[in-house]
Amino acid sequence: xxxxxxxxxxxxxxxxxxxxxxxxxxxxxxxxxxxxxxxxxxxxxxxxxxxxxxxxxxxxxxxxxxxxxxxxxxxxxxxxxxxxxxxxxxxxxxxxxxxxxxxxxxxxxxxxxxxxxxxxxxxxxxxxxxxxxxxxxxxxxxxxxxxxxxxxxxxxxxxxxxxxxxxxxxxxxxxxxxxxxxxxxxxxxxxxxxxxxxxxxxxxxxxxxxxxxxxxxxxxxxxxxxxxxxxxxxxxxxxxxxxxxxxxxxxxxxxxxxxxxxxxxxxxxxxxxxxxxxxxxxxxxxxxxxxxxxxxxxxxxxxxxxxxxxxxxxxxxxxxxxxxxxxxxxxxxxxxxxxxxxxxxxxxxxxxxxxxxxxxxxxxxxxxxxx
Numbered sequence: 001x002x003x004x005x006x007x008x009x010x011x012x013x014x015x016x017x018x019x020x021x022x023x024x025x026x027x028x029x030x031x032x033x034x035x036x037x038x039x040x041x042x043x044x045x046x047x048x049x050x051x052x053x054x055x056x057x058x059x060x061x062x063x064x065x066x067x068x069x070x071x072x073x074x075x076x077x078x079x080x081x082x083x084x085x086x087x088x089x090x091x092x093x094x095x096x097x098x099x100x101x102x103x104x105x106x107x108x109x110x111x112x113x114x115x116x117x118x119x120x121x122x123x124x125x126x127x128x129x130x131x132x133x134x135x136x137x138x139x140x141x142x143x144x145x146x147x148x149x150x151x152x153x154x155x156x157x158x159x160x161x162x163x164x165x166x167x168x169x170x171x172x173x174x175x176x177x178x179x180x181x182x183x184x185x186x187x188x189x190x191x192x193x194x195x196x197x198x199x200x201x202x203x204x205x206x207x208x209x210x211x212x213x214x215x216x217x218x219x220x221x222x223x224x225x226x227x228x229x230x231x232x233x234x235x236x237x238x239x240x241x242x243x244x245x246x247x248x249x250x251x252x253x254x255x256x257x258x259x260x261x262x263x264x265x266x267x268x269x270x271x272x273x274x275x276x277x278x279x280x281x282x283x284x285x286x287x288x289x290x291x292x293x294x295x296x297x298x299x300x301x302x303x304x305x306x307x308x309x310x311x312x313x314x315x316x317x318x319x320x321x322x323x324x325x326x327x328x329x330x331x332x333x334x335x336x337x338x339x340x341x342x343x344x345x346x347x348x349x350x351x352x353x354x355x356x357x358x359x360x361x362x363x364x365x366x367x368x369x370x371x
Contacts (some may be wrong), residue, residue, distance in 0.1 A: 001027050001028065001086050001087070001361075001362070002027070002028040002029075002083070002084070002085045002086050002087075003023055003028070003085055003086065003087045003088075003089060003361065003365070004029075004030040004031075004032055004079075004080075004083055004087070004088050004089070005019065005020055005023065005030070005031050005032070005088075005089045006031065006032045006034065006076070006088060006089070006090050006096060006097070006100040007031070007032070007033055007034070007041070007091065007096065008033065008034035008035060008036030008041060008058070008072075008094060008095075008096030008097075009036050009040065009041060009096065010018065010040040010041055010043065010044040010265070011091075011092060011094075011284050012091045012092060012094060012097070013041060013044035013045055013048060013050065014044055014048075014095065014171065014174045014265055014284070015091050015092065015115060015169070015170045015171055015174060015284075015299050016089070016091050016114065016170070017044075017048040017050060017170075017174055017177065018170045018173035018174055018177065018277065018353070018354035019089065019091075019114065019354045019357055020048075021048075021177075021354070022048055022265045022354040022355060022358040023089075023361075026362070027358075027361075027362070030053045030054065030083050030085060030231045031050060031051075031052045031054070032052060032053065032054040032055075032056070032076075032079055032083075032100075032136055033045065033052035033054070033055045033056070033129075033329060034056055034058050034072060034075070034076075034096045034100070035055065035056065035057050035058055036058060036068070036072075036094060036095060036096045040239075040262065042161070043264055044264075044265055046183070047178075047264055047265055047335070048174075048177070049228045050267065051170075052145050054079055054083070056075040056076075058071040058072050058075055058096075060125070061214065063370065065095060065128060065306075068095055069095060069098075069099050070088055071099070072095065072096060072099035073099050073102065073103050074301065076099060076103035076104075077103050077106070078099050078316070078341070080103055080104060080107050080109060081107070085109060085111065085341075086109070087109070087110050087111070087112055087141075087142075087361060088100060088101065088104040088109055088110070088111050088112070089111075089112045089114060090111065090112070090113055090114065090136070091113075091114040091115055092114070092115045092133065093115075093126075093130070093132045093136075094129070094130035094132065095116070095128065095132060096134075097113075097132060097133075097136065098132040098135060100138055100220060100286040101113065101136050101139060101140060102135075102139065105139040105140075107199060110141040110142070110167070111136075111139060111140040111141055111142075111356070112140065112141065112142040112144060112281065112361060113133075113136050113137070113140040113142070113144060113168070113330065114138070114144045114149065114170060114357065115141065115144065115146050115150075115169060116133070116137065116143035116144055116145050116146075117137070117143060117145040117146070117147075117149075117150030117151060117152075117153045117154040118133060118146075118153070118283075118304035118305065119133070119134065119153045119304055120148055120303065120304045121302075122302055125301060125302050126206060126207070126208060126300075126302075127207060130304070131151070131348035134157075134171050137154060137157060137159060140163075141163065142165065142360065142361070143159060143163055143164045143165070144165055144167045144353075144356075144357050144360075145164055145165065145166050145167070146166070146167065146168055146169035146170075146348060146349065146353070146369075147166065147168075147307050147347070147371060148166055148370065148371075149306060149347060150166075151164050152164050165356065165357075165360050165366065165368065166348030166369050166370070167349075167352075167353040167356040167357055167360075167366075167368070167369055168348065168350050168351075168352060168353040168356070168369035169287055169348040169349040169353055170286040170349070170353040170354050170357075171284060171287045171288055171348065171349065172197065172287075172346055172348060172349035172350065172351045173351050173353050173354050175269060175291050175351075176263075176287060176350065176351050178265055178266045178269050179266075179269065181266055182266045182269070182270055183254075185240065185303040189330075192232075192234055192258040192260050195232065195276055196292060197230060197231055197232040197256070198226075198230075198231055198232070198275070199231065199232045199233070199234050199271065199274055199275050199276070200231045200232070200234070200275055200276055200277050200278070200279065200332075201234050201235075201271050201272060201275045201277075201279070201280070202221065202233060202235040202278075202279045202280065203216060203235070203236060203238075203278075203279075203280040203281070203282050203285060204235075204238070204243060204280070204281050204299065205223055205238040205240060205243055205281065205282070206281045206282075206300065208281075208300070208301075208319070209281050209299065209300075210242045210243070213241075213319050214242075214243065214246050214247070214321070215246060215250065216319070216321040217299060217319075217321065217324065218246060218247060218250035218251050219250070219321055219332060220321035220322075220324050220325045221233070221235075221251060221257070221279075222250070222251060222254065223325065224325060224328055225250070225254050225256055225257045225271060226333055226367060227329075228341065229255075229256055231256065231276060231278060231332075232256055232258065232269060233254075233256055233257040233258070234246065234257075234258045234260065234275075235251070235258065235259050235260070236260050236261065236263050236268070237259050237261070237262070238262065240284060247259065247295035260297050269288060272285065272288055272289050272292055272294055273294070273343070274293040275294055275296055275339065276294075276332070277294070277296075277297065277328065277331050277332060277338070278294055278295070278296045278297070279296075279297045279299065279324070280296060280297070280298065280326060281298065281299045281300050283303075283304065283305060286303065286305045286308050286313075286314055287305060287308070287346075287348045287349075288300060289308075289312045289314075290308055290311070290315065290341075290344070290345075290346040290347060290348065291346045292350060293341040293342035293343070293344065294313075294341070295313055295314065295315070295331050295337075295338055296313060296314040296315070297314075297317050297327045297328050297350075298309060298314050298315065298316050298317060299314065299317055299318075299319060299324055300317075300318070300319065301316075301318050301319055302316075303316050305348075307347040307348060307371075308347060308348070310347075311344065311347040312340075312341065312344070313341060313344070313347070315330070315331070325362055345371070346371070347371050348371065349369065349371065350369060350371065352369070353369065356368075356369070
């Protein structure tokens with residue numbers, strides 16, 4: 001059996017690294033990197049020690065999604081013709097995942113979708129991710145759903161239950177790998193000075209928060225930094241100019257706000273683990289923070305990750321400044337509520353997701369994740 005794993009962004013590397021590690025121990029495995037997010041992809045590949053067997057260049061500055069799709073389909077078609085895998089494994093909701101899956105489907109190659117079944121129910125939110133994962137759902141042969149809720153989403157869409165396997169989310173597997181690394185080499189972590197103050201981590205990068213919405217987020221962050229001077233606010237600023245320029249302009253020179261360069265994955269996890277609170281529009285952080293018992297204020301109108309909200313780890317605050325401020329205040333003013341999270345299990349996984357996926361691809365029986 002030959003399995004090809006395709007990845008193009010940092011989140012894909014993070015969530016597929018445990019799968020690649022497990023696959024390479026048991027089957028012929030080919031890793032293909034598309035370079036959709038070239039710099040951050042390289043950073044994550046280096047950390048997890050993954051050297052792609054095949055690399056293709058598909059992204060150029062200013063490319064539209066249609067141009068990116070055309071390049072990905074063309075490049076992936078040539079790669080698939082050469083490699084001829086039995087399975088193509090893709091992850092999540094990126095353009096890389098959708099186009100690699102579609103190219104494989106066109107060639108009659110089975111596709112396995114890691115983190116299948118996440119839905120907001122709105123094709124435009126998040127854009128284009130909701131469409132990417134929904135379209136993938138129509139063509140894949142194996143849906144590796146991270147949770148029972150994701151499975152239910154797929155069943156509502158008419159997906160055959162026999163094609164769905166509930167595995168848990170590989171992000172929990174990846175956290176275990178990263179935590180082992182930082183414990184062995186703590187000096188490698190890239191962190192700002194906190195002057196002894198507890199940190200609050202802020203991240204923002206999603207398209208739906210660009211423009212006036214981001215300016216509103218900057219305004220409320222300025223207010224919150226002033227109100228909670230006892231905390232060190234830390235904001236790794238995304239490289240996208242649509243984020244970087246307004247954030248640096250609007251939030252410079254705040255004494256207890258550190259605007260820093262994007263950090264590597266272990267440093268990001270370490271920051272989460274040390275934080276009192278995370279304020280973010282990231283999907284991955286919603287899954288990562290519960291492992292450390294850290295609450296998240298989600299700056300989005302919809303989330304495809306309801307498990308964290310239902311388990312009490314996250315507040316879906318929306319995008320209006322006043323709603324974000326209210327959610328942050330509720331968490332920061334209630335230490336008992338925050339402490340209550342410390343011993344709760346992560347609803348997204350138990351660290352055995354990759355093991356389940358590899359066993360299933362080989363036709364072995366597995367025990368589903370029931371979190």
